[in-house]
Amino acid sequence: MTTTVDSILAEYAGAGRDALIPILQRVQEREGYLSTDAIVRIGEKLDLPAAKIYGVATFYNQFRFQPRGKNHIMICRGTACHVKGSAKVLENISHRTGVEPGRTSRDGQFSIEVVACMGACALAPAVNVNGHFYxxxxxxxxxxxxxxxxxxETN
Amino acid sequence: MIKFEVDNVSVEAKEGDTILGALRRNGVNVPTLCHMEDLAPTGACRICVVEVDGMRGLVPACSYPVAEGMKIKSRSPRVIEARRTVTQLLLANHPDDCLYCSRSGNCELQTIATELGVRQRLYRGQRATRKLDVSSPSVVRDPEKCILCGRCVRMCEEVQGVSAIDFIGRGSSTVIGTAFDRGLNVSSCINCGQCIVVCPTGALTERSHVDEVIAALADPDKYVVVQHAPAISVTIAEEFGVKPGTDADGRLVAALRRAGFDKVFDTSFSADLTIMEEGSELISRIRNNGVLPMITSCSPGWIKYVETFYPQLLPNVSTCKSPQQMLGALIKSFFAQTQGIAPEKIVSVSIMPCTAKKFEAQRPEFAPNGLPDVDYVLTTREAARLLRTCGINMERLEPDNADTPFGERSSAGKIFGAGGGVMEAAIRSAHFLLTGKELSEPKLTALRGTKDRKEMQLDIDGLKVGVAVVSGLGNARTLMNEIAAGRSDIHFIEVMACPGGCVGGGGQPIGLDRESVKERMKTLYNIDRDDALRVSHKNANVQRLYREFLGEPLGHRSHELLHTHYGKRDVLR
Structure with missing residues (x-):
């Protein structure tokens, strides 16, 4: 796992702290989330404290710190979906799965991600599970x- | 000089002055919650806004430079209204528990609200419930009282170079937290407590042990002893409203005795002892080609910093315990034996200018057979709280002397409280140990003052020794990097985690500024100037202790009781 991070970091030889966000994005793309190890490795490379990186990463909704669940649920919170009641949908899904937005359930079954707009406004409110639109x-x-x-899961 | 106008009065400012600095110098108080002396402004809190003629919006005084001919309104209705609104918004989601808050009375938010005449709740914001972080042995964080001014983050990052905490999250859900929101105890926090000293509210406080000490004092089966650090007597009076730089040594001793402590000892005694051990260690390292430069080990924040960030430098760190732990070890061994008291019956309390000392006291290294050498550490602030709770009026007491055998001190031990003092004391004694002669001038001016970094080259009978003194861990980091890059003209380094040394410690009275640190330092050096005994090696009680118990410096007993080893620390950093 560390090797994935290292190979990404190798592409950023000589990079400074301004490369932090692209690196975080690349790491999440490959590993699905930002692990403690990954953040520490990135910090060593860019000479940035872990608390600082965590601070930057939590500023953006796109980064997650737990692996995705078997069912990765994306909920659109764009304007059209909001008007059509996506807040209630999010609340419901969160309640039914027991997972807070941005997190993964303990059994690894569900993870929830809040998205600003999925570009499917005609389908509002839109939800996407593992790439499949509802x-x-x-x-x-x-x-x-x-x-x-x-x-x-049971079948 | 720049000429400008404030509230229709012509005043002057220096080139590059901010409006805030210029107004304050001209007798106009500008409230602020995020401004920090010596650091670049952030303009985060917006309390300091003023009106500037010709500018549409209000201007933050802390981050805007004064210009020639500027016309400023510092108390117009618009300014006052804006300041009140900002304060009211800050209070909108603040817990209403001032009465129970340890900072009540010296809270900057409370003071500003009072000064601005905020007397009713205008906005009721949604109160977020956030957990108290009590994981650290030194610092307690209460995010609900935090106003996100960012001072602690900047202190931790820009001054101390630690960065254990940062802004986590965004918008209204922002909090100050550690990496991955874990407890402070598993973060890279070094417990220095500088964040507490700069916090405007009660969001950061020390882990208090006042109640435990009161309970011990009331327990007839316990024998309670106390030691107070060199920097306490010159700062504790400030807690009672006396001006910075007032020495209350004798009255502090009398007050502690009145509080019921069976013995009152002076940590300056074990500072003298530290000099004997550390001086001998330095000479031994120089003579036997040991690892150099040797670095002092008195500051527990610095020790945790080395363990966390520079483990490769651990062999350079002196093996001497800090004066607190040396005295702690002696109280439960030598003192217990000579007095015929079982060590388990002794409750050993220390009053320190430091929150990291709380962490140090509970390190496993300092609890032989599971019995800690020091049981409770109180900061200067807590000691004052203890005296207040016990109804002791220090000012009305006759000065008293600390108890033998750990009461006598040289003024060399006393100046440990100032950044550079340990080095000065060490050089005085090392000179004697090497040459058999006293230093012709015990005052080493090059090592004094509030500068972050001081260096000096010495010639002791042909032996060239380079010494350096740094305080504030950001400065220590710079020096350590120079050493790592191969600098070899420095043989002995004093590092103090807090800027200015212990007089600027994280356990000192709130409201720390450069001027009070200077005054506290000056008082310590005046004590040294007027003292009859100015070198550690002539402390008769230290000599007696070696004769009757320890043997010689670096001897077998010393090694067992006064020295230790530290190890690499694996934390998220």
């Missing part, structure tokens, strides 16, 4: 969606 998600649809994910 249009016009109502609270009742949420229950079935989560149940489907759980059933798939």
């Amino acid at each position: 249009p016009k998600v109502s609270p009742t649809k949420v229950d079935r969606l989560i149940q489907d994910c759980r059933d798939e």
Whole structure:
């Protein structure tokens, strides 16, 4: 795992602290999240304290610090989806799965990511699970969606 | 000189002055919650805004330079309204528990709200519940009281070079936290407590042990002894409203005795002892081609810093315990034996200018057979709190002397409290140990003063010794990097974690500024100037201790009781 981070860092030889965000993005792209080890390694490379990197990374919604769950749920919180009640959808999904936005459940089944806009405004409110779009998600649809994910696991 | 106008009065400022600096010098108080002396302004809190003629918006005084002909309004209704609103917004999600807050009475937020006449709650913001971080043995963090001014973050990063904490998250959910939001105890925090001293509110405080000490004092089965560090007597009076630089040594001793301590000892005694051991260690390292430069080990914040950031330099660090731990070890061994008291019955308290001493006291290295050498550490602030709780009026007491056998001190031990003092004391004694003669002039001016870094080249009967003194860990880092890069003209280094040394320690009275640190230092050096005994090696009680118990410096007993070893620390950094 460390080797992935190292290979990314190798591409940024001689880089300064201004390269931090692109590096974080690359690492998350490859590993799915930013691990403690990865942040420490990046810090050593860029001569930045871990607390500073964590501070920068938590400023942006895009970074996560736990591996994705088996079912990675992205919820759109863009304007159109908001108007169509995505706040309630997010609350529902969070409640049903017991996972807070940006985090992963203990059993590794679910992770939730809040997205600013998925570009699917016509389908508002839109939810995406592991790359598959669910249009016009109502609270009742949420229950079935989560149940489907759980059933798939037991089958 | 720049001429400008404030509230229709013509005044002058220096080139490059900020509005804040210029106004303050001209008798106009400008409130601020984020400004820090000697650091670049951030303009974070917006309390310091003023009106400038010709400018549309209000201008933050802390970060805006004065210009020729500028017309400033510092107390217009618009300015006062803006300041009040900012204060009210800060209070909107602040816990309403001033009465129970340890900073009540010297809280900057409280003071500003009072001064601006904020007398009712205008906004009720959503209160976020955030957990208290009590994981550290030294520092307690209460994020609910935090106003996000950023002073602690800047102190930790820019002055101390530690960066254990930073702004985490964004917008209204921002908090100050460690990497991965873990406890301070597993972060790279070195417990120096400088964050506490700069915090305007009660968000950062020391882990208090006042109640434990009060309980011990009331327990008839316990024998409670106390030691107070060299820098305490010149600062504790400030807690009672006396001006900085007032020495209260004798009255402090009398007050502690009144509080019920069975014995009152002076850590300056073990500072003298430290000099004997450390001086001998330095000479031995020089004569036997040991690892050089040797670095002092009195400052526990510095020790944790080396363990965390420069483990490769651990062989350079003196093996001497700090004066607190030396005296702690002697109290539960030599003192217990000679008095016929079981060590388990002794409660050993120390009053220190330092929060890192709390961490040091609970290190496993200093608890032989599980019995800690020092049980409780109180900061200067807590000691004052203890005296207040016990209803002791220090000012009305007759000065008293500390108890034998650890009460007598030389003034060399006393100046340990000032950055550069350890080095000065060490040189005085090393000179004697090497040549058999006293230094012709015990005052080493090059090592004095509030400068972050002082260096000196000595010639002791042909032996060339280079010494350096640094305080503030950012400065220590610079010097350590020079040493790592191969600098070899320095043989002995004094490092103090806090800027200015112990007089500027993280356990000292709140409201620390450069001027009070200077005054405290001056008082220590005046004590030294007027003292009859100015060298550690002539301390009769130290000599007696060697004769009757320890043997000789670096001897077997010394090694067992007064020396230790530190190791690499694996924390997130």
